[in-house]
Amino acid sequence: MENLSELIKTLRERTGAGILECRKALTETNGDLEKAIDLLRQKGIAKAAKKAERETSEGRIGTATSSDRKRVSFVKLSCETDFVAKNELFADLVNNIAKVVLDANTDDINKILTLPYPGGKGSIDEQIKELIGKIGENMQLQEVAIIDAKKGIIDVYTHLGNKLAVMVEIHSDKQDVEELTKLAHELAMQIAIDNPDYICREDVPADIVDREREVIKASPELASKPDAVKDKIVDGKLGAFFGTCCLLELPYMRDGNLKINDVVSETSKKLGAKVDVICFKRASIGK
Missing domain, CATH: 3.30.479.20 (Elongation factor Ts, dimerisation domain)
Structure with a gap:
């Protein structure tokens, strides 16, 4: 029999069968590749390759x-x-x-x-x-x-029949696992809904902020405004922009009068220690 590993590799490529299945088929057919393919087809294994x-x-x-x-x-x-x-x-x-x-x-x-x-x-x-x-x-x-986890604890939330999953890591010097897990789960649900890009406005790259600022400044509604008024409007619109892409500035899903930062602060007060959101990851099918 010629090099078995090469035969297995070729058989896998042509049939999509697993390594052990290919090895068994080649052994039973004394290394005859075409007969091994037919054998796998007869067993209903090779049909996976057609798909x-x-x-x-x-x-x-x-x-x-x-x-x-x-x-x-x-x-x-x-x-x-x-x-x-x-x-x-x-x-x-x-x-x-x-x-x-x-x-x-x-x-x-x-x-x-x-x-x-x-x-x-x-x-x-x-x-x-x-x-x-x-x-x-x-x-x-x-x-x-x-x-x-870099230094905190992790919680995971899945949604839409596991087509969407979110991981959040949070940290506090007071390791109350129950309270921290509860908060992390809330944050994960919020991320699933709003899909933010950053944790806070300080994380947004300067070039993105500058670009957004220029777009706002070029708005026709600002053309006739005095510079002092214009600057206030720009700052306000930038705040609204951060409120769509930064987790801590999102409106809380359970109370639109609160921001996520308020929810984190509330847990900090309850624990008597600062709580930090370290990172998050959002994954979805088709993305």
Whole structure:
């Protein structure tokens, strides 16, 4: 038999089958590539390859959080239809992959695909291929991320049937996990709704602020205004701009009279210690 690893690679490319499946097929056919392809087709495994070019615009995001809330994994597994994205087998698959990723602490997709799937069911790649053959839709592991808390705790919120997931890290010198987790969850929900780009106005790059300021200044409604009045109007409109792109300046979803910064301050008062929003990540299917 010629180089087995090369044969396995070629067979995988032509059929989309998993590594172990290809190895078994080549062993049973004494290294005959075409016969191995036919064997995989007979077993219903190779049909996954025929679907490999189909667009996968639907899917689901799986997450897993460590018990100490210091690490979280994001896994984006795509499929072709919303119907499959809601399938229990598909949901179990993406959630289990997220757990494996968290334990393995890697975001290398190629490496992840070779890792053992929970329950001794071969590799993750083989499990994906098996479900492709069973359900009849293409699936792809599109994105993986591992996020380590810099100094705080993490909470995750998922929405729209796990088509949207948000992670928020917050920190306080007083580690009241229950209160901090509650606040982080509220912030994650707010981010899911409003999709801000930054935590606070100080995070907005100067060139973006300058560009927005110039756009405001060029507005026809300011042309006849005195400079002093014009400057006040510009500052006011810049404030409104920050109120759309900065998390802490967003109107609170449960009370429009409050800003998110007020909600954070309230938790700070309750804890008797400053609370800081460290970072956030928002991921969605199709984005």
